[in-house]
Amino acid sequence: MLLAGKAHTFGDDINTDYIISGKYKFKTLDMAELARHVMEDLDPNFYTKITPGDFIVAGRNFGCGSSREQAPLAIKHAGISAVIARSFARIFYRNAINTGLPVVECDTSTIGPGDRLEVDLAAGMLYNRTRGLELKITPLPPVMLKILNDGGLAAHFRKHGGFHLD
DSSP states (O other), X not given: OEEEEEEEEOOSOOBHHHHSOHHHHTTOOOHHHHHTTTTTTTOTTHHXXXXXXXXXXXXXXXXXXXXXXXXXXXXXXXTOOEEEESOBOHXXXXXXXHHTOOEEESOOTTXXXXXXXXXXXTTTEEEETTTTEEXXXXXXXXXXXXXXXXXXXXXXXXXXXXXXXX
């Protein structure tokens, strides 16, 4: 799976309320509506700056906070192709894979705002085309790649009639 887009950078400890504010999570389940408010508390104009395929890039502990799936779903519905961070909160990581949103762990210190990135999940590489850098990413296990390629866990179950690795 090859992904390409522009980097939108954030810092450490981005919690799920920063990803999608609690004031929206209880008003609607419409993912298109929630997508318009992704990262709004940190950057009120974030949704207007992104184009399909772009990346959210962050530091440590991305997705800490609640266990609600709205956070990765809203990111995915906003058109973000993947979240790249030094580390993820465990529940966010699992929810992201389950909803079909790729999560990439690597050293993000050399990625700047607006950098053009390519991520090859299968090869375990991130290419920063703006800075001419190649970064090794923490490889995803084959089962996670299969789930992502199928569009998430529910789509994987529908496609294969249950959980299958082959």
